[in-house]
Amino acid sequence: MKIKQTFAIKGMHCASCVYTNEKALKAIPGVTDAAVNLASGKATLTTDSKVEKNKISDAIKSVGYQAMFESEESLDEKIKTEKIKELKNLRIKVFVSLSLGAIIVWGSFPGIMNFAPEIFKNFNFQFVLATVVQFWAGRDLYQAAISSLRHRIANMDTLVVIGTTVAFIYSTFVTFFPKFFMDLGIEVMPYFDVSTVIIGLILLGRYLEAQAKAGTGEAIKKLIGLQAKTARIIRNKKEIDISINEVVVGDLIRVRPGEKIPVDGVIVEGESAIDESMVTGESMPSTKYKGDTVIGATMNRSGSFIYKATKVGKDTLLSQIIKLVEEAQGSKAPIQRLADIISSYFVPIVIMLAIGTFVGWYVFGSSPIFVHAMLRAISVLIIACPCAMGLATPTAIMVGTGIGAQHGILIKDAESLETAHKVNTIIFDKTGTLTKGKPEVTDVISNIKNKNDLIQLVASIEKNSEHPLGEAIVKKAEEKKLVLSKVEGFKSITGQGVEGMVSGKKVYVGKLLATDKYDDGEKLKDQGKTVVYVYINSKLSGLIAIADTIKESSLEAILSLNKMGIETVMITGDNEATARAIGEKLGIKKVLAEVMPQDKEREVKKFQKEGKIVAMVGDGINDAPALAAANIGIAMGSGTDVAIEAAGITLVNKNLQSVTSAIKLSKQTMRTIKLNLFWAFAYNVVLIPVAIIGLISPILASGAMAFSSISVVTNSLFLKKANI
Amino acid sequence: MDKIIVFIFGLLSILFTYWFFFMKKINTVQAEGTINILVDGGYKPERISIPYGQTTKLIFERKDSSACLEDVIIADFKVRKFLPLNEKTEIEINPNKKGEFDFSCGMGMFHGKLIVE
Numbered sequence: 146m147k148i149k150q151t152f153a154i155k156g157m158h159c160a161s162c163v164y165t166n167e168k169a170l171k172a173i174p175g176v177t178d179a180a181v182n183l184a185s186g187k188a189t190l191t192t193d194s195k196v197e198k199n200k201i202s203d204a205i206k207s208v209g210y211q212a213m214f215e216s217e218e219s220l221d222e223k224i225k226t227e228k229i230k231e232l233k234n235l236r237i238k239v240f241v242s243l244s245l246g247a248i249i250v251w252g253s254f255p256g257i258m259n260f261a262p263e264i265f266k267n268f269n270f271q272f273v274l275a276t277v278v279q280f281w282a283g284r285d286l287y288q289a290a291i292s293s294l295r296h297r298i299a300n301m302d303t304l305v306v307i308g309t310t311v312a313f314i315y316s317t318f319v320t321f322f323p324k325f326f327m328d329l330g331i332e333v334m335p336y337f338d339v340s341t342v343i344i345g346l347i348l349l350g351r352y353l354e355a356q357a358k359a360g361t362g363e364a365i366k367k368l369i370g371l372q373a374k375t376a377r378i379i380r381n382k383k384e385i386d387i388s389i390n391e392v393v394v395g396d397l398i399r400v401r402p403g404e405k406i407p408v409d410g411v412i413v414e415g416e417s418a419i420d421e422s423m424v425t426g427e428s429m430p431s432t433k434y435k436g437d438t439v440i441g442a443t444m445n446r447s448g449s450f451i452y453k454a455t456k457v458g459k460d461t462l463l464s465q466i467i468k469l470v471e472e473a474q475g476s477k478a479p480i481q482r483l484a485d486i487i488s489s490y491f492v493p494i495v496i497m498l499a500i501g502t503f504v505g506w507y508v509f510g511s512s513p514i515f516v517h518a519m520l521r522a523i524s525v526l527i528i529a530c531p532c533a534m535g536l537a538t539p540t541a542i543m544v545g546t547g548i549g550a551q552h553g554i555l556i557k558d559a560e561s562l563e564t565a566h567k568v569n570t571i572i573f574d575k576t577g578t579l580t581k582g583k584p585e586v587t588d589v590i591s592n593i594k595n596k597n598d599l600i601q602l603v604a605s606i607e608k609n610s611e612h613p614l615g616e617a618i619v620k621k622a623e624e625k626k627l628v629l630s631k632v633e634g635f636k637s638i639t640g641q642g643v644e645g646m647v648s649g650k651k652v653y654v655g656k657l658l659a660t661d662k663y664d665d666g667e668k669l670k671d672q673g674k675t676v677v678y679v680y681i682n683s684k685l686s687g688l689i690a691i692a693d694t695i696k697e698s699s700l701e702a703i704l705s706l707n708k709m710g711i712e713t714v715m716i717t718g719d720n721e722a723t724a725r726a727i728g729e730k731l732g733i734k735k736v737l738a739e740v741m742p743q744d745k746e747r748e749v750k751k752f753q754k755e756g757k758i759v760a761m762v763g764d765g766i767n768d769a770p771a772l773a774a775a776n777i778g779i780a781m782g783s784g785t786d787v788a789i790e791a792a793g794i795t796l797v798n799k800n801l802q803s804v805t806s807a808i809k810l811s812k813q814t815m816r817t818i819k820l821n822l823f824w825a826f827a828y829n830v831v832l833i834p835v836a837i838i839g840l841i842s843p844i845l846a847s848g849a850m851a852f853s854s855i856s857v858v859t860n861s862l863f864l865k866k867a868n869i
Numbered sequence: 870m871d872k873i874i875v876f877i878f879g880l881l882s883i884l885f886t887y888w889f890f891f892m893k894k895i896n897t898v899q900a901e902g903t904i905n906i907l908v909d910g911g912y913k914p915e916r917i918s919i920p921y922g923q924t925t926k927l928i929f930e931r932k933d934s935s936a937c938l939e940d941v942i943i944a945d946f947k948v949r950k951f952l953p954l955n956e957k958t959e960i961e962i963n964p965n966k967k968g969e970f971d972f973s974c975g976m977g978m979f980h981g982k983l984i985v986e
Binding site for chain 2: 223351477481489501503507534539558
């Protein structure tokens, strides 16, 4: 019988690709026919017996393409199915063991047992119920305990298994050999309630913990879920929908209103308002035109456009973000180290303490000494909760880094998250960080009637120069929709300015001529602006001031940081006057001007020598050494690349308020971690001695234990409500 | 009399517990390119030596259904990975720093070591 196998081929763009691939596929032993379709990008093999995937992959790879198989089940789905199964299983076991436990308690607890049906009081009946709980519901506990004992490791399960087994075996002996105990003067009283209820409560604790834990990884699942499934690409002038995995760099993609943008790219036709909040955390939609970058997984709101894919697969911004968050969640915070060391010695020490408790109560305790000693030792085993210590830090880090990503704050590792809360000085690079990094026309003063005429004349001249200041003026004219005129006799006078004939007028734009004076110009210069003067037919006719403008978010950010008691510093290569003017506007008291890029690192170190914990905020391009030298480097996002090595925190959006949010997030996460650790340690430090001196029954102990680890996870989940 | 027996027996049990859990000898296994690690009540092998600079595939196979072991964390290499039950999960490590690095389960109860030399 013939078998057909279908899969996609990535990288095909012409008819000859089809031929090459078909030839390569037909060469695989066992393949009788191979048909490759260029439009759909799919290949169908007809074979005698199933050909292994790696053989197909190798054949396709050998000719320079890539075979893509529909994955049978993604890892995520696998985890989900496994978790659902596990939870369902646990639920049944919790229900059965607590129900059977309740029957036994009813039949054996002094007071309420008087109202119990006779059969519930029967020890043999209790034995049967307890056996079901011990070996059916508790089967996983035994399996885990035994396999770790084989490695000479003890964990939570070991404690529960030892504790409940002792209670169960003792009770079984009492049930079947009551005479032996009577002869010893011990009351014939089994403790099946202890073994069953403990197992029931421990399993209940696990069930609730597993549910809560699933919530800690939610952010990353949401990010993965953002990915578009298909893309509408234009090939050979036809529009076809293909799977996102098959999109290659250079593909032209059509996006209609209301559709998700599949991969990263650059607009080649059309314009639209795009909502990027899901990826960058930036709440306002931004309008994008031809030549602008679009980010995959963001939402196209209004227009229809065509763009060219520049980054696909694992290179897209979203994939980079997911990878970064995953890595951060895999890292360890320094604060966790102590908890790690303690938890690795914890369980064996608890076992030794339990043995000690038994011996102590047996030797010094009151009658019935054996029963008392046994129950107290069981309490010690059951109440100890190493899980809470192990969960305290990682669950909070997972939630914290996840929230960060949702707000466009990417944290490189747990250590960076921990350091950020200690920061007391933040140094901002000026250009591109506090300011937009692009000069803009800020003031136009005109001595001729119409201001726009002045701009029109100057822009016409400047269109011919390649000076960045000129560009700013041309942009201003474009914004005002002014039509530029033709220029004759354009001349650039080095160190002075430019001149030419526009509409019959001789126009000069540049420095003020030595004979003239212009007070307004001086005032603007004092504000740190660059001023160009305009002469029309040799008469001083006005001026245009140009400056790198401050980002709207800078003011708020500096204000809130100052309020938080964090010292803000601006560092720039600009001259003292310009730097001071901008610093004053922003409310930054400390301004370091005329610092060459290579000296920024030294300035950072100076602050550190004064004992300051320094965060450096920059664009990560020319200030990488300073970012790396700081206690924590914060890089402002640049387009679709977020993998900035030197930065501990990367901000995907250009909103400076994210710096404040990052510090707040770090503070809140650390508070959660500290509370968790305090709770986990205090719980064990207080309750283990309480159990040793016999003030807590084994059943209560199991309730406390279950509660303790759930409370830690729940506390971490509260972080989601954090106001950052 | 019985109290003396319980006392001596208890003391011996404590010593045995100490010896059993804290004084075990762990053999180091040399990884050459790839190494299979069985996850069943712990990690087998527990100590793995990796040559410096050589990218190594750690293939974890979880046979233990306990939820404790479902995640493996290699913090120094920023790895946190879910290990599906009864399946092989590959983790590639690029050992660009020398030293001993801990790997553990999600709650830090089970530990193993990577030795890069």
